[in-house]
Structures are given as structure tokens and as C-alpha cells.
Amino acid sequence: MGLARAYERMAAVAVAALHERDPSRLWPMLAGALADLCGGEAVIHKLDEWSEREGTIGVAPYAAATELRRLGDADLALLRAGYPLARHYAHRTDRTPVSAHRAVGRAWPDSATARLLSDVWDVDHVLGVPLPDSTTPVTGCLVYRAGTDFTDDQLAMAERAQPLLAAVERQRQLLEEWRRALGPAGAPDDRGADERAADCALTPRETTVLLLLTNALTADAIGRRLGISVRTVHKHVENIYRKLGTRDRLGTVLRAQQLGLVPRPGLP
Structure with missing residues (x-):
């Protein structure tokens, strides 16, 4: 699927999400489209803080989620820590998407997180797509893929998708607030x-x-x-x-x- 066509699909899914009444279904709807847009194979969406101690992890597709449920607490903590992207965004206001390899270079393939991802999902690279208005701790998505690192075009398309992701997240928060009220x-x-x-x-x-x-x-x-x-x-x-x-x-x-x-x- 070409990048332009993938973005069209992403925009269509985002519009459809704004008509979804169940807030818990919004991010699963977006995850597959985001993976296609960025050339990824799996997506983690974390809408609370990226920390080792806590945080709900949503995963798509289903097969990736199944593998995630098999992880122990130590491995889940490693995944929640979001290395090296949580650290990368914590020290700057810039929320431009970046891959782990571009953030830390040669340190990425030898990291414990990279080895875990290779063992669990057989992927080599991860792309951080934070929500553009998120503060520290950062919230957003992690896109995973095997093979080569994410290209400049794929990073540019991820950046174009950020406003769509932010709009759906605002909708989710308000629907949750409405239901609680x-x-x-x-x-x-x-x-x-x-x-x-x-x-x-x-x-x-x-x-x-x-x-x-x-x-x-x-x-x-x-x-x-x-x-x-x-x-x-x-x-x-x-x-x-x-x-x-x-x-x-x-x-x-x-x-x-x-x-x-x-x-x-x-x-x-």
C-alpha cells in the first residue's frame, strides 16, 4: 500500500472513530491503520505514562497481543519503560516521531529492549509516535517492524497522522468523562x-x-x-x-x- 493511500485510510478510520460510541474501541480501530501508514507490523498504544511500574498497554494485531500476554513482569516492565523513546522525549518539547535507531544509534541493537522485541515479536525496529500535545511523561504509540529502519517518508507520514491521533484521543477522554458523569x-x-x-x-x-x-x-x-x-x-x-x-x-x-x-x- 502506498503512503498516500495509507494516509487516506488513516484519515477515513479516524473519521469513523469519531462516530464510535464505545471509547474503548477507538484506539484498536486506529492501530491497524497506523501500522500500515508507517510500514509497521505491530502497534502498542499507551495512553497513560510510559513507566516501568504501571501503564495499560494496548496492542494490535491480535497475534501480537497474544504474545504480549505471555510475558512476565520483568519483561513487561522493560516494555513499559519505552527505551529509548521515553528518555528521548522527556528532555525536549519536540514531539516529532523518531525511531529508536535514530534516537540512540548503535546502542539500540544491543539494548535489552531490542533483544526482547526480537525474541517476542521477531522485530528489529521501533518508531515512537507521541501525541503532539502530550507532556512528560509522554503518551502515544510505538510502531514495530522487522528488517530495515523506518524511512524518512514513513516518519513524515507518522507526523502527518499525529493531529488525527490527538483528535481521537480527545474524543476518547470526553466520552469517558461523559460516561462517568x-x-x-x-x-x-x-x-x-x-x-x-x-x-x-x-x-x-x-x-x-x-x-x-x-x-x-x-x-x-x-x-x-x-x-x-x-x-x-x-x-x-x-x-x-x-x-x-x-x-x-x-x-x-x-x-x-x-x-x-x-x-x-x-x-x-
């Missing part, structure tokens, strides 16, 4: 929050905009939070008004509270 205390009936939103024909993207409206954010602030233009925010707001049968922000928030789409005042 609408726990059992916020539910007017036995239906789930996703089902109530679907009954109102609200897309997942419109649902996150509605949540931010409820939090009294301006259109500018919502745009910054979601990484979209103010014009796009207004379009989403218009759709929400139409679907809820309201005309302004206050009426929309009150109506959404009545329908159990957002938390009611005073609820935790």
Missing part, C-alpha cells in the same frame, strides 16, 4: 447513556460538544478542546438544537438534563 445517579431510567443519546439521534461527536456546552465553555474553548474550528463547533451546536428541539444554550442544557443526556445540577 452519567453514572447510576444521573440516569432517569434503566437505559444506558449511549442508548439515550442514540434515541435523540446525537452522534458521539455531538454528544461531546453537548457535554462541553453544559460545562459552560465558549465556542472558541470547545474548538480548542476538540481541535476543530469554531465554524465546525457552531455546526455541531446547530445540529444539537435541531435534534433536541431547542433554540439556545440554556434551553438546550435544561432539555439535555431532562433527557438524561448530561448530569443534573448537584449530582456528583
Whole structure:
């Protein structure tokens, strides 16, 4: 698959992800497309800190995840440490994707991490693709491949994909926040929050905009939070008004509270 075509697929998957109601499915949807884009064979997505002690590791494809589950604590700690990429990004603000070999040169093939990856997945190289706005500790993806190191073109395509990855991660965080806010205390009936939103024909993207409206954010602030233009925010707001049968922000928030789409005042 050519790089341009792979990027088109990545963009299409990212758009599809923004219509996915289950936040736990967003990154698995992206992983395969990111691997294709970067010429990789497996992807680890770590959305919490890259540390030896903790951190959830999501892996694609399934075969790679199966091999990962066989590792002991010491090997998992080595993988979580993210050598040498965690160290590389910790000392700079630049979040440009870089391969392990480019980061440390000859030290990479002889490292314990490189030997582990060769034993477990039969891969030789790893590419760090951090989320562009992540701070220390860095979060993002690790792409693995066998054979030669990642090319300049593949690194450039990974950099082009970073805004797409960031947009999906913001969506995931907001959907998780929305679900937590609408726990059992916020539910007017036995239906789930996703089902109530679907009954109102609200897309997942419109649902996150509605949540931010409820939090009294301006259109500018919502745009910054979601990484979209103010014009796009207004379009989403218009759709929400139409679907809820309201005309302004206050009426929309009150109506959404009545329908159990957002938390009611005073609820935790």
C-alpha cells in the first residue's frame, strides 16, 4: 500500500472513530491503520505514562497481543519503560516521531529492549509516535517492524497522522468523562447513556460538544478542546438544537438534563 493511500485510510478510520460510541474501541480501530501508514507490523498504544511500574498497554494485531500476554513482569516492565523513546522525549518539547535507531544509534541493537522485541515479536525496529500535545511523561504509540529502519517518508507520514491521533484521543477522554458523569445517579431510567443519546439521534461527536456546552465553555474553548474550528463547533451546536428541539444554550442544557443526556445540577 502506498503512503498516500495509507494516509487516506488513516484519515477515513479516524473519521469513523469519531462516530464510535464505545471509547474503548477507538484506539484498536486506529492501530491497524497506523501500522500500515508507517510500514509497521505491530502497534502498542499507551495512553497513560510510559513507566516501568504501571501503564495499560494496548496492542494490535491480535497475534501480537497474544504474545504480549505471555510475558512476565520483568519483561513487561522493560516494555513499559519505552527505551529509548521515553528518555528521548522527556528532555525536549519536540514531539516529532523518531525511531529508536535514530534516537540512540548503535546502542539500540544491543539494548535489552531490542533483544526482547526480537525474541517476542521477531522485530528489529521501533518508531515512537507521541501525541503532539502530550507532556512528560509522554503518551502515544510505538510502531514495530522487522528488517530495515523506518524511512524518512514513513516518519513524515507518522507526523502527518499525529493531529488525527490527538483528535481521537480527545474524543476518547470526553466520552469517558461523559460516561462517568452519567453514572447510576444521573440516569432517569434503566437505559444506558449511549442508548439515550442514540434515541435523540446525537452522534458521539455531538454528544461531546453537548457535554462541553453544559460545562459552560465558549465556542472558541470547545474548538480548542476538540481541535476543530469554531465554524465546525457552531455546526455541531446547530445540529444539537435541531435534534433536541431547542433554540439556545440554556434551553438546550435544561432539555439535555431532562433527557438524561448530561448530569443534573448537584449530582456528583
